[in-house]
Amino acid sequence: MTSLIKKITAPNGGVFTGGGTNTYLIGKEDVTVVDPGPYIQSHLDEIIKAGNNNIKRIIVTHTHKDHSPGAKPLAETLKVPVIGSFAKFDMSIQDETFEPDQILYDKDIITTSEYTIEAIHTPGHASNHFCLLIQEEKCLLTGDHIMNGSTVVIAPPDGNMTEYLDSLKKLDNFDIKLLAPGHGDYLNDPKLVTNWIFNHRLTREEKVLQSMQKLKETAIEDLLLDVYDDVDPHLHPIALWSLEAHLIRLEESNFVTKLENDHWRIIS
Numbered sequence: 001m002t003s004l005i006k007k008i009t010a011p012n013g014g015v016f017t018g019g020g021t022n023t024y025l026i027g028k029e030d031v032t033v034v035d036p037g038p039y040i041q042s043h044l045d046e047i048i049k050a051g052n053n054n055i056k057r058i059i060v061t062h063t064h065k066d067h068s069p070g071a072k073p074l075a076e077t078l079k080v081p082v083i084g085s086f087a088k089f090d091m092s093i094q095d096e097t098f099e100p101d102q103i104l105y106d107k108d109i110i111t112t113s114e115y116t117i118e119a120i121h122t123p124g125h126a127s128n129h130f131c132l133l134i135q136e137e138k139c140l141l142t143g144d145h146i147m148n149g150s151t152v153v154i155a156p157p158d159g160n161m162t163e164y165l166d167s168l169k170k171l172d173n174f175d176i177k178l179l180a181p182g183h184g185d186y187l188n189d190p191k192l193v194t195n196w197i198f199n200h201r202l203t204r205e206e207k208v209l210q211s212m213q214k215l216k217e218t219a220i221e222d223l224l225l226d227v228y229d230d231v232d233p234h235l236h237p238i239a240l241w242s243l244e245a246h247l248i249r250l251e252e253s254n255f256v257t258k259l260e261n262d263h264w265r266i267i268s
Contacts, residue, residue: 002137004028004115005180008046010037012066015238018149018183021066023047024141026134030112031055034132034141035182036070039097044074051078059104059117060084061143061182062129068095075101083110085128089158104130120174124164125152131171138177146193148184151200155241161201161249168198208246212256217265220244 004027009020021037025047031054037043047070048055055078060068063084075082081101087094106121118133122145132141144152145167154161171194179187187193204227211226212218220243228239247264250256256264 002134002139002178004134004137005139006050007180008043008050010040010043010066010070012038012040012043015235016153017066018147020183022180022182022184023070024180025050025055026117027054027112027114028052029054030114032110032112032117033058033074035059035061035067035143036074038066039069039073044070044077047074048077056080056112057110058082059110059130059132060098060100061132061141061145062126063087063095063098064093064126064144065095067143067182068098072097072099085130087158088127091155091158093155094158106130118174120170122167122170123160124167125154125159127158127160127163129167133174133176138175139180140171140174140176140178140190141180141182143182146179146187146197147181148179148187150183151197151242153238153241154245156245156248159241159245161205161242161245162252164245165198165201168194204242205246205249208243209250209255212250212264212266215266217259217263219263220247223247223264 006025008023013020023037024034026032031051033055057080058071058075060071071082083102083104084100085104104119108119110117116135120131122129122131125144131145154164176190179190208227224240224243231239256266258264
């Protein structure tokens with residue numbers, strides 16, 4: 001899609017990852033690797049080959065196990081630094097091997113003779129999630145903030161629905177022409193994509209509130225059947241995380257409250 005960006009997809013396809021995790025190589029003579037993916041040696045070998053002995057650094061968008069475990073072995077092989085941020089909450093989906101040489105912060109700029117990368121902190125899917133804007137191409141590497149083919153799972157406590165929606169709106173402040181997601185194909189018309197995701201989340205939240213008004217008090221598992229009746233039941237265990245994130249957001253706005261028996265109740 002661009003002369004500066006090369007995409008290599010890891011062979012880790014599945015329910016969470018779609019066709020697999022996308023690794024991006026930015027540049028030709030001074031190469032930045034973004035999201036080496038899981039520790040799959042054949043994938044790391046492909047990255048090394050594509051880098052043509054010019055890989056200078058590794059950046060991870062966030063530390064979920066399908067994005068960052070390949071960073072440590074790749075960095076040790078190539079003797080290059082790893083750049084990224086730690087998550088606020090320790091969850092089973094986090095990569096425990098992650099050891100950055102440099103902490104990534106919002107608005108950080110990485111400049112080479114070929115390109116400029118701007119780091120944009122976009123918490124929501126994960127507290128330490130970053131999107132990366134390749135300024136010369138106006139291309140945003142979105143990690144799991146935006147995916148092609150499905151909506152993003154928000155898993156509390158490290159995932160936060162309010163932060164996710166705010167992060168989507170944050171992208172309106174940047175000149176972006178192309179989205180390069182962590183899963184799936186490139187996406188054109190970024191504004192249309194982000195608006196659709198934002199409105200889809202609010203529509204789902206309204207459905208949560210309507211169901212709560214009808215049920216008054218309920219276990220989250222029973223609420224799930226009502227709110228996600230349009231979703232394949234095989235995906236309900238995943239949807240349960242996002243439903244909890246919606247309920248937490250509604251609790252913060254004083255629409256619902258969580259009871260000691262783990263039920264949720266509407267606030268009349």
